[in-house]
Structure formats: structure tokens, C-alpha cells
Amino acid sequence: MMHQNENTRANKVWFITGTSRGFGRIWAEAALKRGDKVAATARSLKSISDLNEKYGGNVLTLELDVTNPEQVKSAVAKAHAHFGRLDIVLNNAGYSLIGTIEEASADEVRAIYETNIFGALAVIQSALPLLRKQGGGHIIGTSSNLGHITLPVIGYYCSSKWAFEALHESLAAEIKAFGIKVTILEPGAYATEFGSPQSLKFAAGLDVYSDLKAHFAEGLKKIERGDPEATPQALFQIVDTENPPLRFNLGSHNLTGIRDAYAQRLETWEAWDYLSRSAQGNLK
Secondary structure, eight states, rough: OOOHHTTTOOOOOOEOOOOHHHHHHHHHHHHHHTTTTEEEEEEGGGGGGGHHHHHGEEEEEEEEETHHHHHHHHHHHHHHHHSSSEEEEEOOOEEEEEEEEETHHHHHHHHHHIIIIIIHHHHHHHHHHHHHHTTOOEEEEEGGGGGGGGTOOOOHHHHHHHHHHHHHHHHHHHHHTEEEEHHHHHHHHSSSSSSSGGGGEOOOOOOOGGGHHHHHHHHHSSOOOOOOGGGHHHHHHHHEEEEEEEEEEEESSHHHHHHHHHHHHHHHHHHHHHHHHHTTTTOO
């Protein structure tokens, strides 16, 4: 009996950001275990050095701070030159900012966008010429179910994911003719280190929001979290299929919330449609 990764699919080469922990680490190791090659990146090389001992020549570990555009360009080029191609470019680095819209400073908002948006863009813009030249590839971005809905207290994180979604949707239309695919992964709540101090930053608090934030924190404790170790096989099916989806919900609870959110939006738009139409005018 033939093993899948021997004959039914070609082994793939991945470039993954944020592989020190969480989804990035789990997906990098799972890809290596199935025989793929991975350029694993993290801000600290020490945090991923053990991958070299475990997987030898199948892994290339690179120091990468995605907010440093020159370092991004260099890392993508090194990975491509080392393996000869990049089949999958997976933007996974990101963090959340805890703070209401009033509380967060402009610098804190710029910082989260530097990582969550501009960091991802730097990777994409560095990889695209190489993917075009090799005749194809698959760009994958880790978004969130909060790319469609919002929660209070983490509005800036939600806003970064809404921007992330729009950028990837436009990108997909722009690069389809080059044979390059785009998929947005939208995880729900998972038991990863995303809630750790390394993945969260906190804006200075205002007393007026104390009760709201306490209620928010209590609500988070009640959310059912998925097992991150259960996600690799779904990811592999996405990257191995001929026509992957633009958007893919990761987890079982997202669709209910998204359905409700869009139903409410449609209800509001339709209720006010008479006024919207009145504002059209009659220019010929």
C-alpha cells in the first residue's frame, strides 16, 4: 500500500511566520512530520532551534521580525534559494491588543497594525515575484472569526482582521491569473498560547470601563476552546486540494455567529433601504 506523501501528492515547501508557539509551531511540526520542507521563522532563533535537531535538512530556521521589511525580504529570499521554491507562504504572526477604542493610544494601534497587517503585507510582497516566476503557489493568512464579527475590548484586533480579510480578498482576484491561490484561515477560540503575555498587549485602563472589561474577561472564560492539535489535517486538505476556498472556518462554532451577524446586517440594511434609495438621486 502506497503512502499518501510518496505518490498521491508532491511534498511541499512551506514558509511560515510565527513558529515559536501556537498554531505556527503546531503547523510547522505537522508539515515536517508528513515529509514536507519548512522555512520556520520566529523573532528568536533560540525558540525554534530544536526543530533543526528533530528534522535536519527538511527545516530551515530563520530569525524574523515581520515588522522589519528588509529582514522579511531577506528571509523570504533565503528560504526560496535554500529549497529552490516556495509552495505555501503562511502568514501566522500576530497578537491582540486589550483595550477599548477610547483607551488605546495611537502608537499602540499603529504597533498592532505593523505586525498584523504591514508584517503580513511585507511577506506577501516579498514572495509574490518569486511565486510568479516559479508559476504558482499558495498564500495563506491566519485571520480569525473576528474578521467577520466584533467583540468589545479587542476592537483594534478585530479591525486588523477585517483589514486582513479585505486585503486577501482583493489579492486573490489580482493574482489568480498567475496561478497563485489565496486562502484565509479563520480560527475560532482555541487552547493555544494566544492568550499568553507574549501574544497580548494591554492599553492603559480607564475606570469607566472596568465593569465592561471584567464582564468581558468572565465571558472569555466560558468560551469552549478547540484543540489546536486537531487542526493540521484540515489545513493539509486545504493545501492539497486543487481548488482551495478563499475563506475557511477553523473550528465548529464560527458559522453560527457569522450567520447571526450577517442576518442582523441584512435586516438593518433592508429596514432602512427606503431611505437609502431616496438618497440615490436621479442623475442621468
